[in-house]
Amino acid sequence: MLVNKVRELRARFNLTQGELANRVGVTRQTIVALEKGSYTPSLLLAMNIAEEFEMPIEEIFSKEEK
Template sequence: MLVNRVKELRAKYNLTQGELAKKIGVTRQTIVSLEKGSYTPSLLLAMNIAEVFNEPIEKIFIKREEEE
């Protein structure tokens, strides 16, 4: 399972979902899905997000073991 800190970082940088979407070239709905955890980004999208927040990818996207 992949969890992320997109919502937290977006709030820290005072960005709306639409503003972040525009910066990385996706729709606002993609950001909504990312924040809900229902969408796993491509490597390129994850890299673009990391670039916006000036953070390493692994500090934004964290792999967790699925609980049984």
């Protein structure tokens, strides 16, 4: 399972879900699902999010250890 720090980073950067969605080219509902862990992003979306936060993908997304 993929886990992420999107909610934490979005709060740190003072962005709403809608603002982040607009910046990375998806709907607000996609960001909601991503933050809940019910949506696995495409590589392109993960790259766009990493670019938005100016961080490597690996610092935002990781595999959950079983």
